[in-house]
């Protein structure tokens with residue numbers, strides 16, 4: 546078998562078109578665009594690019610998007626003050642604090658300070674709790690985008706065996722919750738799982754989000770599995786590699802995401818979706 550490629554760039558473009566139409570309807574109904582505010586502390590080169598892309602993408606779909614750049618030595622109290630201002634501003638529908646944060650700032654304190662209704666990253670414990678209890682809330686962008694990729698591949702999730710390799714709050718845990726809600730039988734594995742190869746070989750749906758370049762070998766892939774590779778690892782030659790050995794896995798999977806061009810582009814497209822969703826919910830369209 547040679548896998549079909551799940552083209553995240555093309556699917557993300559489709560999502561952005563859907564959001565653009567939704568934004569136009571929102572503006573007609575409420576006389577203002579949804580507003581997204583992104584906070585970046587420091588100069589991490591990748592974060593600078595991602596946050597600029599978020600601002601640009603919000604403008605492209607007709608939103609009001611604003612990037613707030615704060616110096617690397619910004620204190621926790623100053624960041625909390627900025628978040629409180631945005632929480633209180635009625636024109637702000639979505640607030641996102643780019644991660645990672647500098648070491649002087651405690652991530653949990655910052656994430657907990659964002660109004661859960663404006664938490665378009667879905668990282669606030671209230672949104673994590675809503676997801677875990679199967680209630681509507683804002684869902685983290687990368688796993689939500691990965692679910693969209695599975696839908697586009699026509700993957701049957703009900704009753705399927707899904708293995709998520711990785712247990713982060715941002716990807717692994719919410720991804721497992723989403724698969725469970727779709728009636729898959731879900732295993733969360735991680736870098737310390739004993740005999741990871743055997744666990745992976747069970748997977749009809751394999752989601753790799755462990756952050757180790759090409760950890761998952763071709764012969765760990767069940768014939769016909771759908772493989773979603775969330776990994777984005779910079780290798781010694783400066784190139785990006787996923788968590789899965791793509792070339793080898795392609796020979797066994799039915800569908801597979803490339804890195805780059807798979808899950809990554811879905812993250813920002815899904816952020817736009819979440820911002821529109823938050824704006825509608827805030828104005829009573831829940």
Ligand SMILES: Nc1nc2c(c(=O)[nH]1)N[C@@H](CN(C=O)c1ccc(C(=O)N[C@@H](CCC(=O)O)C(=O)O)cc1)CN2
Pocket residue numbers: 595641642643644645666686687777785804805806807808809810811812813
């Ligand atoms: N507050 C948040 N912080 C971070 C998040 C997040 O969702 N919310 N996720 C990542 C970074 N990220 C967005 O913020 C992000 C990462 C990667 C991509 C992407 O499109 N990647 C491309 C490759 C890019 C490259 O060549 O370097 C791809 O996979 O094709 C988009 C967004 C951590 N922080």
Ligand SMILES: [Mg+2]
Pocket residue numbers: 553774803804805806807808809810
């Ligand atoms: Mg990718």
